[in-house]
Amino acid sequence: MSDAEDKREQINYISVDSAPKRFAGPVSEWQAPRMLALFTSLAAAQLWLVNTDVVSGxxxxxxxxxxxxxxxxxxxxxxxxxxFFVAFAAFSSGGIRERTLFALDMVLTFLAGCAVFDLANATAHHVLGSSFSLHFSAIASALLHKSVEGFIL
Known part of the structure; x- marks a missing residue:
């Protein structure tokens, strides 16, 4: 083996950004496809549910x-x-208890943020007689959760 080949084998391309010590670890190549399949199944089931006659009311x-x-x-x-939160947590590291708590933390924190926007919207509708745009509320609640998640992690 030449000296250049030896040096190339010693190069490690992992950075703190791409593989933080507390979060990174080896995973199966099937991890992402299984997570995407679970995400798709959960999303499809919920979309079907909110479009049924009972729930659409x-x-x-x-x-x-x-x-x-x-x-x-x-x-x-x-x-x-x-x-996404549930699927991501389902395939994260840790035991079933840790993954369940992780999913609950993300979902409940997100829903609490959504509740803040929905309460503000209901208050605006009651006081001003007009509501926020649904686009505004959806984007703002997603951004709020992203900023809270970034602060926690």
Missing amino acids: VFPNRDYVFSLHSGRHAIAIRIFLIS
């Missing part, structure tokens, strides 16, 4: 939105985020 916007908003949207962002 509770969620007329076809997403987990608890107050009246102006407008409609094409993407049920809250359903997709909840599906």
